[in-house]
Amino acid sequence: MARRVLFARVAALATLLLGATFLAVVPAYAGSVTATFVKQSSWDGGYTAQVTVRNDSGSAVNGWKVELELPQGSVGAYWDALQTNQNGRYAFTNREYNGAVPVGGSVTFGFNATGNGSPANCRINGNPCEGSTTPTTTTTPPPTTTTSVVQPPAGDKLLVGYLHASFANGSGYVRMKDVPNEWGIIQLAFAEPTSVTSGELRFSLCPVAECPNVESEAEFIAGIKQKQAQGKKVLISIGGQNGQVQLTTTAARDAFVRSVSAIIDKYGLNGLDIDFEGHSLYLDSGDTDFKNPKTPVIVNLISALKTLKAKYGSAFTLTMAPETFFVQLGYQHYGGQGGADNRAGSYLPVIHAMRGDLTLLHVQQYNSGPIMAPDNQYKQMPSVDFHVAMGDMVLGGFPVRGDTSNVFQGLRQDQVALGLPASVNAGNGHTPVAAVHKVLDCLMKGQNCESYKPRGTYPNLRGLMSWSINWDRFNGGEFSREHYAYLNR
Structure with a gap:
């Protein structure tokens, strides 16, 4: 790499002003690992989603796997996860940099999807995405619409x-x-x-x-x-x-x-x-x-x-x-x-x-x-x-x-x-x-x-x-x- 008159290197993502519709798809449960879905932006025929993996269990998580189905569409670009697809059931697993989730901590990944339907049959590390223990008294807020700066869909590129x-x-x-x-x-x-x-x-x-x-x-x-x-x-x-x-x-x-x-x-x-x-x-x-x-x-x-x-x-x-x-x-x-x-x-x-x-x-x-x-x-x-x-x-x-x-x-x-x-x-x-x-x-x-x-x-x-x-x-x-x-x- 030249220094005084020379060359460069590359890596990307972009920040756009988007209307973000936040949809809570699952209720919160105490004492477990959960995965929640947010529709950050949408357009005619598709949307950008963010999934948050949160650890409210009693011990650190070292590696996670989120499985879901999209009955009305399919996954396109994705980021901050590795993805496989088996007959329309998508599995997202952590990258090397975001597999560890401390107690009380969270990590996110995202993807673009066709269609407008939300994910179904979601599992996190084999358990229901909403958690597997006693529900808390926390209620899920209704969907709201807001405008904010969010990370654009960078896929895995x-x-x-x-x-x-x-x-x-x-x-x-x-x-x-x-x-x-x-x-x-x-x-x-x-x-x-x-x-x-x-x-x-x-x-x-x-x-x-x-x-x-x-x-x-x-x-x-x-x-x-x-x-x-x-x-x-x-x-x-x-x-x-x-x-x-x-x-x-x-x-x-x-x-x-x-x-x-x-x-x-x-x-x-x-x-x-x-x-x-x-x-x-x-x-x-x-x-x-x-x-x-x-x-x-x-x-x-x-x-x-x-x-x-x-x-x-x-x-x-x-x-x-x-x-x-x-x-x-x-x-x-x-x-x-x-x-x-x-x-x-x-x-x-x-x-x-x-x-x-x-x-x-x-x-x-x-x-x-x-x-x-x-x-x-x-x-x-x-x-x-x-x-x-x-x-x-x-x-x-x-x-x-x-x-x-x-x-x-x-x-x-x-x-x-x-x-x-x-x-x-x-x-x-x-x-x-x-x-x-x-x-x-x-x-x-x-x-x-x-x-x-x-x-x-x-x-x-x-x-x-x-x-x-x-x-x-x-x-x-x-x-x-x-x-x-x-x-x-």
């Missing part, structure tokens, strides 16, 4: 965008509160180390001399809370083009954990983005098994990330933004084997070790040289074939160094977004809007492909990442406007 928070980069400074609503994950660029090997990270807002319109720190934190209240995630991104981070010692590892935690706590952030570039990651001679790495900078980074995940729990959001050199190049080269660069494929052991805790991988599919794909043909950016092949490799997996006995398994579809520059100013490899839509059609539907055919279809691809929110604003918002609408059409 989103845009991830990098925000130049600590520098201007020629694109202009964007205050946190002014980040457009299409961006669902906002990556603060960047926290950088005090030295390459210290592990000690620092983050501060852009200096007034460089960014005359920079907000105060209090306003910045208030802006973060505002975005989070709208359902967005705000993360601190570590590294970037200038931020080389080599955790060569356990002392550096511990300093990394301590200083990253301090930044997250100070600003109230949702998690961490790893954007290690340059020489931050590499593989020592003889370190040839990505499933069992031995190189200290790899081992210590994995340990640090696992420590942070354990500290903050299931709600912790972890993303990664490697370049193709560190991931897809691993199909042809891994480390220094055969005289290759010892950094080739060096993100693979980190991704593999963290795959159970990884929220999103968005490889930078720009500023890349030719990469050999599984059809053993080189793909060059910014062609449709390049983007389809790069996406197919992390979704479908690939044999490392072509060894079919040593396969990097693909990630879940909801863990993958495609990284692209927001404009021609943002990075080398800008892809026109129409071509990006062909890439999405090919990967998600098996349609509009060119010569490279993906090994499967990936309808649950999470979305797009871009460098950057600032460059997109500089370019009139084309990236966020066009791609958010296309992903969530």
Whole structure:
């Protein structure tokens, strides 16, 4: 990810002014886990719904499943849950970040539906959605109509965008509160180390001399809370083009954990983005098994990330933004084997070790040289074939160094977004809007492909990442406007 003149990432959601009709479908019962339905907005032939899972039982809930039927319609887009459909009975289960519900707490998910009928035969964790114990004396208020700002239907697709928070980069400074609503994950660029090997990270807002319109720190934190209240995630991104981070010692590892935690706590952030570039990651001679790495900078980074995940729990959001050199190049080269660069494929052991805790991988599919794909043909950016092949490799997996006995398994579809520059100013490899839509059609539907055919279809691809929110604003918002609408059409 370039810093002083370069690129961006993506994630989305939008905030609309809607007339929201609130319908309580079930009475409240004491001492149990319940699920209640609210029709937030409606139109001719459909509506947007929100379901609240509330825990009024005597112990914490770790995982939930809401089952329901729609006698007069069907579910379309959905968000903040995973969904399956068995003969018209829909099952929504928690995502990795909202499965834990403390006593007295609640979480929400939503969906779009056709028709106008409310859900029927609702069950929460196998019990009636209205609860399974003695009813309370609480009465259900009648339906009311109100107008309010609500989160728009983002489905399971989103845009991830990098925000130049600590520098201007020629694109202009964007205050946190002014980040457009299409961006669902906002990556603060960047926290950088005090030295390459210290592990000690620092983050501060852009200096007034460089960014005359920079907000105060209090306003910045208030802006973060505002975005989070709208359902967005705000993360601190570590590294970037200038931020080389080599955790060569356990002392550096511990300093990394301590200083990253301090930044997250100070600003109230949702998690961490790893954007290690340059020489931050590499593989020592003889370190040839990505499933069992031995190189200290790899081992210590994995340990640090696992420590942070354990500290903050299931709600912790972890993303990664490697370049193709560190991931897809691993199909042809891994480390220094055969005289290759010892950094080739060096993100693979980190991704593999963290795959159970990884929220999103968005490889930078720009500023890349030719990469050999599984059809053993080189793909060059910014062609449709390049983007389809790069996406197919992390979704479908690939044999490392072509060894079919040593396969990097693909990630879940909801863990993958495609990284692209927001404009021609943002990075080398800008892809026109129409071509990006062909890439999405090919990967998600098996349609509009060119010569490279993906090994499967990936309808649950999470979305797009871009460098950057600032460059997109500089370019009139084309990236966020066009791609958010296309992903969530």
